[in-house]
Amino acid sequence: MSFSNAKVLSSEPLANSEAVWTKLVKITYDDCKAKTRSWESAERTTRPKNGDIDGVGIVAILEKPTGPEIVLQRQYRAPIDKICIEAPAGLVDEGETTEEAAIRELKEETGYVGKVSETSPMMFNDPGFCNTNLRMVHVTVDMSLPENQNLKPELEEDEFIEVFYVPLTDLYAECKKLEAEGYAIDARVGTFAEGIEVAKQFKL
């Protein structure tokens, strides 16, 4: 396996009737003046029936003697034809809580066993364009636990994920460096990094 194999070959219009994971909808709505208008939106078809979110992202923090580090991953993403820098993440399975999905996905994708310290509000990725949403779950990883010594990620046969770590305090500078190297930055990682940088700038 190698990222150098991954590339888009072609792209063609997809009809809703053939789409499995996604759909395009035309919404008829009343605006703030009670005037009836329409808006185009893209949706996932996979949101659990009794759930309100599509996915979960994980802010996994390794508490190291040298300072806290965040767990990130490199993953090829066909929609953008680039290797993207992302937080561990996944869709929420039917019947699963947000926190259970976070702990499961972190273990599957990185091998780490962590403890939930915080769950974010429900957040919408691009609400003028689509309805996809997620919660970010903050997970602290105790590096002294035996289960965190010899990591055994359990990736699907078709998943190819490279895990790496960045000191939290360097995250924004690292995002800029990774962009210069040709990687794409996931907005959930990038804006998180901007928050850290602005907090440092204003000494919050």
Place this chain on the structure above:
Amino acid sequence: MSFSNAKVLSSEPLANSEAVWTKLVKITYDDCKAKTRSWESAERTTRPKNGDIDGVGIVAILEKPTGPEIVLQRQYRAPIDKICIEAPAGLVDEGETTEEAAIRELKEETGYVGKVSETSPMMFNDPGFCNTNLRMVHVTVDMSLPENQNLKPELEEDEFIEVFYVPLTDLYAECKKLEAEGYAIDARVGTFAEGIEVAKQFKL
């Protein structure tokens, strides 16, 4: 105008041939094992021909004696049928730089005239689902300038945006409060707030 007027009336499947702003595509790609696969993706049709980003978001900071505050807005979003808490933002016009778009959109949506202090890497909103992307531009607003005294937003006839301000240091707590009040949180605002909170937590 009132947010209480705004609501979704109906939603129906939309064919690519009738869509103006969006499209659904089926991507054929080689994965990391050079195995040919397909992936479904949603796209905007509006990205400028010679540009590489769809939109720009603005981290506008008011430097007040009581501490820095971020400019946010409430806007009804039909794709999620909620009033969303967002940073000022907009699409980039043909021939415009990212920074020009940021300064223009901030003035149009809030009235503030600001100075660019930072431009983020290109960031992808939800790269497993769609190709939409943006850069965040950080803008500092000098509150002593005459042009920032009597704000005159220039909203389109069909735009309804309420502007408000939050002390940067309170942003994450405020997002949770706003969620409890029924607002949706844009992920670019929410993860930025998480970054601030984590920086405070670890005293970065």
